[in-house]
Amino acid sequence: xxxxxxxxxxxxxxxxxxxxxxxxxxxxxxxxxxxxxxxxxxxxxxxxxxxxxxxxxxxxxxxxxxxxxxxxxxxxxxxxxxxxxxxxxxxxxxxxxxxxxxxxxxxxxxxxxxxxxxxxxxxxxxxxxxxxxxxxxxxxxxxxxxxxxxxxxxxxxxxxxxxxxxxxxxxxxxxxxxxxxxxxxxxxxxxxxxxxxxxxxxxxxxxxxxxxxxxxxxxxxxxxxxxxxxxxxxxxxxxxxxxxxxxxxxxxxxxxxxxxxxxxxxxxxxxxxxxxxxxxxxxxxxxxxxxxxxxxxxxxxxxxxxxxxxxxxxxxxxxxxxxxxxxxxxxxxxxxxxxxxxxxxxxxxxxxxxxxxxxxxxxxxxxxxxxxxxxxxxxxxxxxxxxxxxxxxxxxxxxxxxxxxxxxxxxxxxxxxxxxxxxxxxxxxxxxxxxxxxxxxxxxxxxxxxxxxxxxxxxxxxxxxxxxxxxxxxxxxxxxxxxxxxxxxxxxxxxxxxxxxxxxxxxxxxxxxxxxxxxxxxxxxxxxxxxxxxxxxxxxxxxxxxxxxxxxxxxxxxxxxxxxxxxxxxxxxxx
Numbered sequence: 001x002x003x004x005x006x007x008x009x010x011x012x013x014x015x016x017x018x019x020x021x022x023x024x025x026x027x028x029x030x031x032x033x034x035x036x037x038x039x040x041x042x043x044x045x046x047x048x049x050x051x052x053x054x055x056x057x058x059x060x061x062x063x064x065x066x067x068x069x070x071x072x073x074x075x076x077x078x079x080x081x082x083x084x085x086x087x088x089x090x091x092x093x094x095x096x097x098x099x100x101x102x103x104x105x106x107x108x109x110x111x112x113x114x115x116x117x118x119x120x121x122x123x124x125x126x127x128x129x130x131x132x133x134x135x136x137x138x139x140x141x142x143x144x145x146x147x148x149x150x151x152x153x154x155x156x157x158x159x160x161x162x163x164x165x166x167x168x169x170x171x172x173x174x175x176x177x178x179x180x181x182x183x184x185x186x187x188x189x190x191x192x193x194x195x196x197x198x199x200x201x202x203x204x205x206x207x208x209x210x211x212x213x214x215x216x217x218x219x220x221x222x223x224x225x226x227x228x229x230x231x232x233x234x235x236x237x238x239x240x241x242x243x244x245x246x247x248x249x250x251x252x253x254x255x256x257x258x259x260x261x262x263x264x265x266x267x268x269x270x271x272x273x274x275x276x277x278x279x280x281x282x283x284x285x286x287x288x289x290x291x292x293x294x295x296x297x298x299x300x301x302x303x304x305x306x307x308x309x310x311x312x313x314x315x316x317x318x319x320x321x322x323x324x325x326x327x328x329x330x331x332x333x334x335x336x337x338x339x340x341x342x343x344x345x346x347x348x349x350x351x352x353x354x355x356x357x358x359x360x361x362x363x364x365x366x367x368x369x370x371x372x373x374x375x376x377x378x379x380x381x382x383x384x385x386x387x388x389x390x391x392x393x394x395x396x397x398x399x400x401x402x403x404x405x406x407x408x409x410x411x412x413x414x415x416x417x418x419x420x421x422x423x424x425x426x427x428x429x430x431x432x433x434x435x436x437x438x439x440x441x442x443x444x445x446x447x448x449x450x451x452x453x454x455x456x457x458x459x460x461x462x463x464x465x466x467x468x469x470x471x472x473x474x475x476x477x478x479x480x481x482x483x484x485x486x487x488x489x490x491x492x493x494x495x496x497x498x499x500x501x502x503x504x505x506x507x508x509x510x511x512x513x514x515x516x517x518x519x520x521x522x523x524x525x526x527x528x529x530x531x532x533x534x535x536x537x538x539x540x541x542x543x544x545x546x547x548x549x550x551x552x553x554x555x556x557x558x559x560x561x562x563x564x565x566x567x568x569x570x571x572x573x574x575x
Contacts, residue, residue: 033450034482035388036325036359038081038298039074039368040135044088046104048365054113055106063105063113068124073369075128076547077380078387080456082125083200083298083361086118086134087186090141090155090170094118094194098185100151110151122195129457131390133198133257134190138183138239140203141170155182164214166207174206174235175218180242187243191250197480199247200298201258204240205281206232232282237293244293252396253431253480255295259327259361260285262301263311264318270310286318295393296322298361302329304344309351316357323358323391330362333373342373349383358391380547381540386450389436392482400483401426401433404461404475407490412464420462424477424485431480437463438474438487441520445474447487451544466512509558509573515545516573518558526561527570551575 042048049067054060074082086093091102091110094117100110105117118134125132141147141163147156147170155163156170162178163170172179187199206213210232223231244256261277264286277283277299288294299315301308308326315324328348332338352360362368368376392398404421411417419437426433437455438445445452452474455463463475477485509516518527524542531537531554539561540546548556558570 031386031388031450032353033388033448033453034391035353036081036296036323036361036390037079037384037388038083038133038325038359038361039079039365040083040327040361040363041070041085041365043085043093043102043104050104053105053107054115055108055111057114060114063117064115064120067117067121070365070369071124071128071130073376074365075130076549077368077376078384079130080388080390081131081133081198081361082121083133083135083198084118084121084125085137085202086190087136087138089137091150092186094190096153096186096189098153098189099155100153109146109149110153118190118194126195126457126459129387129455131197131457133200133255134194134196135200135202136183136186136190137202138204139172139174139207141172143169166213167209169207171207171213173215173218174232174239175215175222177222180239183239184242184246187247188250191247191254196254198255198257198295199243201240201243201256204258205236205261205277205283208281210281229279229282233278233284236282237284237288237291240288241291241293251431253428255393255396257294257296257298258285258288259298259300262299262303262327263307264299264314267310267314270306272311273307286315286320289318289320289322292320292395294322295396296325296358298325298327300329300363301326301348302332302363304340308348312348312352312357313355316355322393322395325359325361326352326357327361327363330367330372330375331364333375334367340373342375342378345373345375346378385541385543387453387456388450389453389456389478389484390482392484394481394483397428397479397481397483399427399479401477401479401485403486404435404477404488407473407475407488409473409490416464416466417468418462418464419473419475419490421475421488423461426477426479428479428481432459433477433479434459435461435463436476436478436484438476439468439471440474441471443472443491444489445472445487447474447476447484454545468517509571511548511573511575513575514547514549516548516558517545518542519570520544521560524560528559528561528567530557530559531555548573548575 049070050063051066052059052062054063088102092099093102101112103109105113122132141155142150144165159182162172162176162182164173219228247254247256260283261281263272263276265276265278266272277285285297312326328345330345332340349360371377401424404424406422409417409419424433435458438447438452439454440452473490474487476487527540527542529538553575555572555574557572559567560570561567
């Protein structure tokens with residue numbers, strides 16, 4: 001039923017114009033090779049993960065499996081950036097010398113779960129070719145009612161002078177010089193000890209109802225004749241600047257980003273209605289891009305209509321050449337929230353891509369992986385039909401690695417093939433290189449096309465497969481700033497006519513249990529998978545590879561499915 005709904009959504013978007021009518025079948029235009037596709041994974045209260053407490057060995061292993069299952073789902077729909085909540089509110093998800101363990105791991109305050117969840121998450125995310133950004137909640141600390149329970153390393157014990165009470169919570173006071181130093185220490189601890197790809201700030205601002213935030217004594221002491229609003233903005237900017245410089249001094253390739261309030265300021269035609277990051281909570285987020293103390297912004301644009309579109313353009317126009325990735329409020333699709341129609345998010349997705357913003361981010365992962373209103377199916381089958389790399393950050397480094405050398409292909413056991421190459425070199429040698437593998441019937445393989453990308457972010461100079469039968473391959477090296485080398489090409493694949501001849505025969509179509517390759521056919525709009533009795537199993541857009549990992553064992557038939565009603569059998573596959 002979910003697959004049928006996804007197909008109906010595809011057809012609805014085709015005919016309503018949500019799929020770009022200017023280039024409907026141009027995959028380079030519709031599917032950029034470089035695009036940030038991010039998801040916030042919330043650990044506060046186990047909202048997204050973990051669901052099982054690591055209070056026993058069994059619970060710990062189940063907690064790990066839950067994360068792996070979540071990452072598998074995100075990978076399957078071509079998400080490339082996981083933003084994992086690592087510092088929650090005054091407590092953390094890793095063994096810290098500074099702050100206590102978060103309660104979400106074990107159900108108890110400051111209890112060791114018996115493993116390092118951040119290290120585990122980084123390893124598992126990298127195995128799947130995705131980036132891991134450590135999400136740090138900055139200014140909020142904890143509720144007043146639980147302050148005494150949070151452990152010896154809690155801020156209430158170590159730095160009570162930095163805290164202010166406001167609306168039932170303790171907050172760090174941004175105006176206190178020690179606040180910046182404290183947050184720098186957290187950032188340095190994470191950057192030094194973990195192979196993160198990014199460090200992402202949340203709540204790097206004054207709290208809601210900021211007029212009643214009790215910082216008058218701090219302002220009297222440190223204001224130095226400034227207007228209070230300017231002083232507050234300077235305080236937040238000082239924290240951002242100090243943390244940026246500290247992390248870059250350790251690992252220049254770590255991408256620093258934050259999620260500001262979704263509207264920067266009033267625009268010339270549209271008012272922010274009193275809720276802008278610059279005026280309401282004192283975030284000069286575009287100023288941070290201008291100064292070069294953020295590598296990307298993920299504004300929380302959980303809005304519709306004219307509260308979204310003009311402000312998205314405003315962010316893009318004030319990006320100063322750095323990525324701006326609108327955060328989309330997909331939780332509002334839920335009937336328990338605002339019950340948005342799917343078309344709200346669908347239109348925002350296409351608007352963001354068509355207007356050149358750097359990608360999309362989703363708050364939060366549960367509403368994506370639960371396939372609320374068919375969003376997951378739509379992303380997997382249509383909008384993210386092909387994988388993508390994250391944009392290169394030329395201001396971090398603009399020198400690409402050398403090209404890999406000595407490409408070899410070896411059949412291991414008649415089923416598995418291994419390709420190897422000699423490692424490339426890079427000017428940021430300590431950062432380590434990653435490799436991308438491309439495949440195509442055409443030779444040389446066009447590495448600028450997203451549909452040819454079959455594996456990304458490989459950390460070792462080899463790749464094993466059993467599903468790229470008859471394909472030409474290419475491999476590139478990529479540094480941690482995203483610069484890609486020239487492609488090393490490996491020929492020896494079959495021609496297009498040979499591939500079509502095989503696919504038209506009586507052989508089962510080749511796959512690895514996870515992805516199945518469809519033959520090239522520019523006349524086909526969609527595919528239809530049925531069982532041998534003709535029962536519809538799944539529909540989707542006709543793309544190079546389709547995900548079959550969730551299908552049960554059996555024999556299936558692939559049919560074409562075209563808008564004008566024509567359908568024919570392409571082949572069968574066995575799983």
